[in-house]
Amino acid sequence: MSALSELCQDIVICQKCEALTKNRTRVVPGDGLEDADLMFIGEAPGRYEDQQGIPFVGPAGLFLEQLLASINLRREQVYITNVIKCRPPNNRDPLPSEVHNCREWLDRQIEIINPKIVVTLGRYSMAMFFSGKSISKIHGTAQKRGDIIYYAMYHPAAALHQQSLRRVIEEDMLKIPSLLDQAESVLEVKQPPQQLNMFEVKNRD
Numbered sequence: 045m046s047a048l049s050e051l052c053q054d055i056v057i058c059q060k061c062e063a064l065t066k067n068r069t070r071v072v073p074g075d076g077l078e079d080a081d082l083m084f085i086g087e088a089p090g091r092y093e094d095q096q097g098i099p100f101v102g103p104a105g106l107f108l109e110q111l112l113a114s115i116n117l118r119r120e121q122v123y124i125t126n127v128i129k130c131r132p133p134n135n136r137d138p139l140p141s142e143v144h145n146c147r148e149w150l151d152r153q154i155e156i157i158n159p160k161i162v163v164t165l166g167r168y169s170m171a172m173f174f175s176g177k178s179i180s181k182i183h184g185t186a187q188k189r190g191d192i193i194y195y196a197m198y199h200p201a202a203a204l205h206q207q208s209l210r211r212v213i214e215e216d217m218l219k220i221p222s223l224l225d226q227a228e229s230v231l232e233v234k235q236p237p238q239q240l241n242m243f244e245v246k247n248r249d
């Protein structure tokens with residue numbers, strides 16, 4: 045069994061959060077390719093994800109699949125997961141304690157998959173890697189830490205509620221292929237973290 049499958053077996057029996065354990069139908073560990081170059085991290089499973097045990101299978105997932113298609117990718121070619129792996133009751137926002145409890149799972153997923161780029165979808169996911177930043181300011185920008193580039197995007201569901209964001213999200217997605225091409229030459233940002241505008245990506249030589 046692969047390291048990721050073993051990890052997912054541990055995730056689906058997790059009982060660290062009482063309210064989530066009581067409320068959930070299925071745990072939603074993640075879905076996709078174990079050695080994906082691109083990893084997408086959303087917020088939390090919704091109703092459809094809770095029923096199926098697979099992330100992004102509802103309306104936001106459909107839009108995410110369209111966005112992937114715009115860069116010639118299918119969901120099977122990337123890895124998709126969430127900050128927390130269980131649906132919060134009535135789709136409320138995840139609690140800080142739930143994000144904290146679930147962080148270990150996410151960190152281990154990132155370690156095993158070791159993607160070139162982690163794409164954060166929405167505020168919760170962004171906050172884990174770009175602390176203190178505002179999504180309206182940093183969407184469409186990247187930061188490299190260690191070997192991984194972190195790239196912030198609005199959550200696809202935002203486009204379903206706010207039509208004006210649809211175009212912004214589509215444009216941010218279209219920047220990913222060139223970021224992927226240049227991944228090796230993007231310089232790591234030293235502390236204090238600075239924002240790295242993709243169009244200012246520097247070559248090492």
Ligand code: URA
Pocket residue numbers: 086087088089090093098099100101102104105126201
């Ligand atoms: N929204 C998320 O953040 N994740 C899902 O899996 C579905 C909707």
